[in-house]
Amino acid sequence: MRRGSNQLRLADYNQAVVLDLVRRSPGVSRADLQRESGLSSQTISNITRRLIDDRLIRESAPAGSARGRPSIPLVIDRDGAYSVGVHIDPARLTVVLLDLEGRVRLGRQERTPQATDPARTTAVIAEVVDGLLTEADIATDRVLGLGIAAPGPLDVDAGLLLDPPQLPDWRNVRLRADLHEATGLPVLLDKDVTAAATAELRSCGAGSNTFVFLYLGSGVGASIVLDNQVVRGTTNNLGEVGDLVVDPDAEQLEWSGRRGGLAAACVPEALVLQAARVGLMPLPNLNDYVAVDDACSALCDLASAGDAVASRLLERAARRVAVGLGVLVNLLDVPRVVLGGPLWSRLGPAFLPVVPDLVARELVARERVLVQGSAVGDQVAAVGAGELVMDHFLAPRASALMMG
């Protein structure tokens, strides 16, 4: 077990403001910082000195200046601090290491332990994190903290998984405290879809970004970004769309989800039930999310290989998902929809060619909406969890609470 004290985490508000300005405007001078922050010249001088000593920022070479003393551009020292992002999908456990510039330095994807004891999973996560830091040769005291993205519903303020339908043994699990205990790192817990939207938003260009993110993994969820703000909901549980009816004529599956709902349309468990029903494959153990996920991969492989039955099944899933996206776009009047999550790279080949036109048919007040796959990729929720940690320390704003 690693433990370490971290001076960075104790930084004052002014230091966080200055560091955030350098992150957002690489190459700013001390005079720029003074003007932007409203802090005194002496304070800027002290803070930048401390940030340089702590290896969080560094001076880069000044551009040539016609006259006078050139101002020295300040940039982030990307190796000065790191964060770890963990995404717990019931089938896939993703862990990434982000540097201070927000780049993924290392990433791992494991199968989520199907243990009925959450303590076992917590221990596995701690081992994976430890292995990643060892591999990257990074001391714990350079790690700002650990962000966990998990399926809801959550009590983000208390750091609890409440009663996630996708993790039936994880009722009222103190995940934040347990992982703080197991890793010695400050830990933040947030919802998978919120973390995913955070990472997707960071990958967007400047300007006003407004979109709906549809998360496809062992479960389905949505998140909403309005004018560069990730909407969280007043209990941080925004995005429960599994019960949204997308096909009134859908078959009744042998499972607990709503008939014709968005979850029944596209989550691996429902797709595998549908595939087994038409004789494409034997039914895996539905209590084993990894087995279900593997069977879903096999279904997607069959479709890619040209199997007509598998292809029709995924086409039907695409039609149903498009109806759900239509509901979201009609309600929220957003110009863009992004699809992502650990299932997306498998469904994308069947979905992307048809979903944009299918969604357009559903629209009431718009002609079109842009439908895109995640620019971040399958790790999107883990990356977002790491970015939420960075934000917590480097850009003090309202966000999930940190333990430790």
Next chain:
Amino acid sequence: MRRGSNQLRLADYNQAVVLDLVRRSPGVSRADLQRESGLSSQTISNITRRLIDDRLIRESAPAGSARGRPSIPLVIDRDGAYSVGVHIDPARLTVVLLDLEGRVRLGRQERTPQATDPARTTAVIAEVVDGLLTEADIATDRVLGLGIAAPGPLDVDAGLLLDPPQLPDWRNVRLRADLHEATGLPVLLDKDVTAAATAELRSCGAGSNTFVFLYLGSGVGASIVLDNQVVRGTTNNLGEVGDLVVDPDAEQLEWSGRRGGLAAACVPEALVLQAARVGLMPLPNLNDYVAVDDACSALCDLASAGDAVASRLLERAARRVAVGLGVLVNLLDVPRVVLGGPLWSRLGPAFLPVVPDLVARELVARERVLVQGSAVGDQVAAVGAGELVMDHFLAPRASALMMG
């Protein structure tokens, strides 16, 4: 036709800032204004003098002060300026006169002319507005402008009704320009649900207000208020929820709406079709929104009088609407839902006793959500349209464009 010039509308930005401060903090002193606005003492002195001369604010009696010269409290002169709010529901035309404090001074509700020629309706609106101003004895040059709340989809920036399904003859109608022409007043056009949410938000207390507003009239729509901001959507067309499936097993009605959709569950046309099918009443002319609205009133009266068939029909509508509200709350994670619009006072008696529990059953991440009827009442969209005009002139912020 009334025409008038209005000095108020030409006010500069600083004057708007000062007036907005007095509106929001009745009793502020000039010193308070100087501190809050950052403007110079001389500028505050000039602006307050001008606002007093224009009868937009007035000095009230100072509270007793122990020593020194007491500061003079400034308050809004509520008769200093007015706005007119118009709500065009296909069946009911509502017009209200708001004073500078935002109070409704006079209101009228008329049947919307069922003319196939929009010009006829525009003329009727102008007549009603003119009659209201005459009755209130208010000169046109004291009226800041006219706000119109109309069913979508709209092009708010161009002031156009695009292709409202509820107003089939109103395709690409230049409603803003036509009403400016007909009244001589500056005119602003916005969506019915956006206007309604604006008025409902103003009626809320201080603190953070987050809720979904479900509009029930000749059509159904939703609007979203997040932390005291009315969300508009990027084309100002947020809230199209009529196609949201709320009952997969619903009967197919003889109309164009989606089977099992929220519109099919609760708009007057669908309710009247359902009532006629079970023999409760003859079918009115479905192209006449006033006739349909009257038939719907008769249905609600039957239920109130204890007719079992009518009651069961409205109970089923309540169950379906509750499913729709559940979808919205699960998606948006809001703590409160408000129901309103011109149909609400008729449906409320059947809905309010049962909808809160029915919605609670649908929730995934919350135990409860507060379900309330509009605090503003049936005029909510008209009041909101008037408030949007006030905001446009008195608190310059991003909002719908004004013509004139």
